[in-house]
Amino acid sequence: MPKPKSQFVCQACGSIHSKWQGRCEGCGEWNTIEEEAAPEAQPKTASGGRGGRKLDFVPLRGEATTPPRRQTHIGELDRVCGGGLVPGSALLVGGDPGIGKSTLLLQATAALARAMRCVYISGEEAIDQVRLRAARLGLDDSPVELAAATSVRDIVATLEADPPEVAVIDSIQTMFLDTLDSAPGTVSQVRACSHELIRLAKRKGFALFLVGHVTKEGTIAGPRVMEHMVDTVLYFEGERGHQFRILRAVKNRFGATDEIGVFEMTERGLAEVLNPSALFLAERRGNVSGSCVFAGMEGSRPVLVEIQALVAPSGFSTPRRAVVGWDTGRLAMVLAVLEARCGLALGGNDVYLNVAGGLRVGEPAADLAVAAALLSSATDQPVSADMAVFGEIGLSGEVRAVAQAEVRLKEAAKLGFGDALVPRRQPKPGSGGKMRPAPVIEGLQVREIGHLQDLVAMFPPVPRRDDSAE
Structure with missing residues (x-):
């Protein structure tokens, strides 16, 4: 009897090795x-x-027909999904343990079950x-149908015989194929189980939610091919x-990516936050050094957050x-530009940076707000409590324009801000040097700067490199 063949697979990236080794050469992880068991040999060519x-x-x-949508009646979830659930779509939801993935999906299915199976x-x-x-969530009267199972063979047979309109699998890492x-x-089980369930959902036309575990780095565990198979990938974040x-969408075939939904964890589950800017700034104290309000964009939504x-x-x-809540490498770049281009002696200090409220900011438009908060803390002079700031900083110290400036300014004006510090306008391409029109926002005074030196000049003298050496 021939000996069954085996292979050694990395559980972090899916790389295949001929023998066991402590460190994966594909991703660099240890003990993964x-x-x-090796899969059966396939024909070398398709024609074989x-x-x-x-x-x-x-x-x-x-x-082209627009796919119909099924509203979950949870506005923040519908926003992230692109307007609702598309029949036959597969959605992968990942997040840290205890962050609220199961709670959110139970609330969503309870709301949907009043109109569909x-x-x-x-x-x-x-x-x-x-x-x-x-x-505990007050959903015990909902007509959601429950089952506890881990065998994909049993699940596929059940759903194929009587397909629902929405199905939740919690979680894909617990499922197995016999x-x-x-x-x-393991990588092979996660890949195969996902393939079987997604193929069934597309064939029968029901929306499928797959809950995925995350690694210590915060990415969804298992092979990256699982994220390519699904239509939407949602990450549930929070401190x-x-x-x-x-709730952040990092992939969406039926809507915008980088869209976010904001929830608040309460005793009755997750509650929607309709105005996240007001909530993120609710505990902000004015006239405190080292604090600055950043007017950012998350998908199509403007969000104002406090950077400390x-x-x-x-x-x-x-x-x-x-x-x-921000990129460490980006902070090092801003500090280097302040020291090299503006002559400030901040490199020998401890620097702590925090985005208040637990939001993670990823866009470079936060550079100017971070620089303002650093200068405010270094000089012990507060940034005006009535000011919102945004702009990207280049390596030569120039302040670069960012997208959707007018939307950011309108959100700041709506929340009662009276002053804004923004990048200087640039000429229109092919206009012969003609400047772009300045945004006019009622009740908001817009101040433009073109270089980081203009921001430094707004604060009293900061210790320079020459002064600190004496």
Whole structure:
């Protein structure tokens, strides 16, 4: 009897190795390689197997139908999904343990079940545990159908015989196919189970939610091919110490990417936050040094958040840099530009930066607000509490324009801000040097700057490199 063949697969990136080794050469992770049964050999060419079906091509020009949407009646979830759920679509939801993934999906299916058939299949909890959570959220009278199962063969047979309109699989790492010898949660099992469930959802036309675990780096565990198979990838973010939760779309075939939905964790589950800017600024104290309001964009939505900075003398030879909610490399760049282009001596200080409220800011338009917060803390002079700031900083110290400036300014004016610090307008392309029209926002005074030196001049003298050396 021939010996069954095996292969060694990295559980972090899916790379295949001929033998076991401690470190994966594909992703650099340690102790992630496990032995799995090798799949059966396939024909080397497509023509080596049975004959295929001839494809029918259609012209590109033609009427395209807009996919119908199924409203979940949770406005923030519908916004992130692009306006609602599309029949036959697959959505992958990832997030840290205990962040609220199961709670959100249980609330969504409870709202949808009043108008359509919804099933919730749990592989991690027993039915009684799901019922207890539903009772705590006040959803125990909802007609959601529950099941506890981990066998994909049983799930596919059940859903194929009586397909629902919405199905939730919580979580995909607990599912297994009995045709594979590997354990649940391995790369081969996650890939195969996802493929079977997504293919069934597209064939039967029901919306499928897959809950995915995340790694210590915050990315969804398992092979990246799983994110390519689904139509929408949603990340549930939030700090344990904050009540706010951010649902962010990083991929969406039926809507905009980088769209966010904001929720607040309450005793009755997740509540929508209709005006996140007001909530993020609710605890802000005016006239405090090291604080600046940044007017940012998250998808199509303007969001105002408070950026806090603390610059303090360091007692060590290597100053500390601690960042929460922003890119550490971006902070190092802003500090380097302040020192090299403006002559400020901030490199020998400890620097702490925080985006208040638990939101993670990723756009470079926050550079100017971060620089203003750093200068405010270094000089102990507060930024005007009535001012909103945005702009990108280049390596030569220039302040670059950013997209959707008028939308940011309108949001600032709506929240009662009377002053804004923005990048200087640039000439229109091909206009012969003619400047773009200045945005006119009622009740808002817009101040433009073109270089970081203009921002430094707004604060009293900061210790220079020459002064600190004396």
